[in-house]
Amino acid sequence: MKIVADKPKMLTETPLHYCPGCTHGIVHRLVAEVLDELGKADNAIGVVPVGCSVFGYKYFRCDVFEAAHGRAPAVASAIRRVVNPDNMIFTYQGDGDLASIGMAETVHACTRGENITVIxxxxxxxxxxxxxxxxxxxxxxxxxxxIYGRDPKVNGNPVHMCEMLATLTGPAYIERVSCYDVPHVIKAKAAIKKAFQVQMAKKGLSFIEVVANCPTNYHQTPLESMQFVKEKGCAFYPLGVFKDITKEDK
Amino acid sequence: MQKIIISGFGGQGVLSLGKFISYSAIEQNLNTSWLPSYGPEMRGGTANCSVIYSAEDIAAPVIDHPDILIAFNEPSLDKFEGSVKAGGVIITNSDIVHKKTTRKDVKFYQVPVDTLAAAINKRGANVYMLGVLLPIFNGDISEEAAIHAVEHVFESKPKVIPSNIECLKAGIEYMKKFVK
Amino acid sequence: MKKLWKGNEAIAEAAVAAGCRYFFGYPITPQNEIPEYLSWRLPEVGGAFIQAESEVSAINMLYGAAGAGARAMTSSSSPGISLKQEGISYIAAAELPCVIVNMMRSGPGLGGIQPAQGDYFQATKGGGHGDYHPIVFAPSSIQEFVDITYGAFDVADKYRTPVMIIGDGMLGQMMEPAEIPPMRDLKTLPDKNEWAACGHSDGRPRIINSLRIEPDELEAFNNHLFKKYEEITKNETRCEEYLTSDAEYIFVAYGSVARICKAAIVELRAQGIKAGLIRPITLYPYPTDAIASKAKCDKVKKFITVEMSMGQMIEDVRLAVNGLKPVEFYGRSGGNVMMPADLVKYVKEGK
Incomplete structure (x- = not known):
């Protein structure tokens, strides 16, 4: 019998704890598939955040650091100094972690041009x-x-991370993707692959934003949540490449 | 053992004179400590340091009653003269400090150290002052040890060593006239 | 050969000699000479320095480097150390060996930049959240700073625990002769392959983690941690006794203040008053036994705790003395330093 689909070797047997319909599982799989394909899975080092993916160390079959809330890029920057330059280092962070409490760590790891990949x-x-x-x-x-909906006058405005980070000199590759349907999952995988290839070429920091869903907290069915991401999420956070120094090189 | 407070404007070489004394003490196999004032006051304001040398272990690096005060400006004389030990020494840089100490129970020397040093090396005032101090130290620190200290501090600028040693020797000669 | 070393620079060079190759820090007075020195020195020996974006980042960088198996260090001064506390708790809970230096300045708040000892509670009682203690050393001379820094990395590795070295602005800024021990051969440093997460390819992932969400798992871990602290207390407690054998008045003081006490003791003895000093060298574990055994001596009339704070260590002295003798306090704060004469006067007036 021919195996046509299998779990990536880089994912452990531990069942994911994510809610039904959540795309964390898809992105975990994409990161693992890409590192498997690049032959970089076994000695990769992950840094996982505080938030839904806090248990990331149970799922990725590689050395993993559980970082304090928001500090994953700082932890990864130090690991980069210590380990072999060929070890792939990635952080995997959510929006509260990366764009709120860890904003300074994110911006400064980017501006230093750390040779790491941020998911x-x-x-x-x-x-x-x-x-x-x-x-x-x-x-x-x-x-x-x-509870009445975010009012920018009261609650402030949301942050567009890719657009903001693209103004910095340090990052090498910045792309925003989504996983609301199969074609976009395939595109997301290509982006994550490109991000790790940029790291393998030691070009500097690569940053992949995934516009994702949260059926549980938005009180949506999985399908509704995908539709929401497609129609509202990706309208507000447009997909695309925001910075690519490999292009500028040519 | 001598407890010395050196005080003046930042940039007058106050802290480095203290280091010269400490380096000389090490060359003489004595224990020593050098404690600077630090912080915003160093930037253009007043600076001072407390220097101790001793054949014994040095307990407190802070000095409540110095044996010797070297004042490079008037505020320093005002601030510290009252704390000097009875029978101690106050030296002023009389190119800058024009008034005299109010203390009657100390030895008081006014040394126009900027003018004296300038004849040899315009930047040699603090090494000249080191020379001035050696006779007051009464043989605790030899001329040779002080020369080694000067050589050590200016290791990376060998060109300035000879003129600084000249300042040192001139300082010693100058003070020998007053101290037996 | 003994050389004249500034306290901060001596610590930095001693760390390099001990095999420390990574430093992460953020500027704050009065410890800036440590990062300044290591910014050029570490690259010379094949290491790396990062001026972090904040103290918070710096401590988490330390978490990363220590977790990857390197000898690494950070330093700061009081307000900056407050910012590092969360990270220190994580480091203790992930059992990562590393060294943290605190050159204390006066507080609370932004406070001042002059010497103080107001961070005793923070250093010795955990400082961050949860049940843990770093090992805390409090050297009192530049040579002792060198020797303790040199040994601190070994102690940290032995117990897989953060070690804190505390001084104050006076000790950081002053110069004294000191000798740096020989450079450690990195090949002789402890092997951390068993647990360090540095990108293994042997199929056994190493996890650096402090999340233990099951109560029983976390309680078992806390028990393990405190067994380790018992071991540390047994093996690592250190103090110096100075002229205590016939002493009637015993000062208890650490760091720079202990030296001021020594000067006062010399003066008191010259006036016929038998004074002595117990100087804790480790503040955690605390030399409780040394103080307790003196408390049982008939000769001893009282203990006087001397601190550059409003009185923090005095609580540990009282616990050790356990009501057997009076425990008094003499303190200055705000960045003021007591003089030996102040202590002489205090003892004579209270006699």
Missing amino acids: FINNGIYGMTGGQMAPTTMPGEKATTC
Whole structure:
């Protein structure tokens, strides 16, 4: 019998704890598939955040650091100094972690041009803690700390990370993707692959933002949540490449 | 053992004179400590340091009653003259400090150290002052040890060593006239 | 050969000699000479220095480097150390060996930049959240700073625990003769392959983690941690006794203040008053036994805890003395330093 689909070797047998319909599982799989394909899975080093993907160390079959909330890029920057330059280092962070409490670490790892890959899951909500407003919650969206919907006059405006980081000299590659349907999953995988290839070429920091869903905290069915990401999420956070120094090189 | 406070404007070489004394003490196999004032006051304001040398272990690096005060400006004389031990020594840089000490129970020397050093090396005032101090130290630190200290401090600028040694020797000669 | 070393620079060079190759820090007075020195020195020996974007980042960089198996260090001064506390708790809980230097300045708040000892509670009682203690050393001379820094990395590795070295602005800024021990051969450093997460390809992932979400798992871990602290208390407690054998008045003081006490003791003895000093060298574990045994001596009339704070270590002295003798306090704060004469006067007036 021919095996046509299998679990990536880089993922452990531990069942994922994510809610039904959540795209964290897809992105975990894409990271693992890409590192498997690049032959870089076994000695990769992951740095996982505080938030829904806090248990990332149970799922990735590689050395993993569980970092304090927001500090994954700082932890990864130090690991980069210590380990072999050929070890792939990635952080995997959510929006509260990366764009709120860890904004300084994110910006400064980017501006230093650390040779690491940052995977940023932007679902516009604090999932793990129960649906509070995130730095990327869109105007009008309800959260447990803005129950009438985010009002920029009261709650401030959401942050567009890719656009902001693209203004810096340090990052090498910045792309925003999504996983709301199969073609976009395939595109997301290509982006993540490109990000690790940039790291393998030691070109500097690569940053992949995934516009993601949170059916539980947005009170949506999995399908509704995908539709929401497609229609609202990707309209507010447009997909595309925001910086690519490999192109500029040519 | 001598407890010395050196004080003046930042940039007058106050802290480096203290280091010269400490380096000389090491060359003489003595224990020594050098404690600077630090912080914003160093930037253009007043600077001072407390220097101790001793054949014994040095307990406190802080000095409440110095044996010797070297004041490079008037505020320093005002601030510290009251704390000098009875029978101690106050030296002023009389190119800058025009008034005299109010203390009657100390030995007081006014040394126009900027003018004296300038004849040899315009930047040699603090090494000249080191020379001035050696006779006051009464043989605790030899001329040779002080020369070694000067050589050590200016290791990376060998060109300036001879003129600084000249300043040192001139300082010693100058003070020998007053101290037996 | 003994050389004249500034406290901060001596610590930095001693760390390099001990095999420390990574430093992460953020500027704050009065410890800036440590990062300044290591910024050029570490690249010379094949290491790396990062001026972090904040103290918070710096401590988490330390977490990364220590977790990857390197000898690494950070330093700061009081307000900056407050910012590092969360990270220190994580480091203790992930059992990562590393060294943290605190050159204390006066507080609370932004406070001042002059010497103080107001971070005793923070250093010795955990400082961050949860049940843990770093090992805390409090040297009192530049040579002792060198020797303790040199040994601190070994102690950290032996117990897989953060070690804190505390001084104050006076000790950081002053110069004294000191000798740096020989450079450690990196090949002789402890092998951390068993647990360090540095990108293995042997199929057994190493996890650096402090999340233990099951109560029983976390309680078992806390028990393990405190067994380790018992071991540390047994093996690593250190103090110096100075002229205590016939002493009637015993000062208890650490760091620079202990030296001021020594000067006062010399003066008191010259006036016929038998004074002595117990100087804790480790603040955690605390030399409780040394103080307790003196408390049982008939000769001893009282203990006087001397600190550059409003009185923090005095609580540990009282616990050790356990009511057997009076425990008094003499303190200065705000960045003021007591003089030996102040202590002489205090003892004579209270006699």
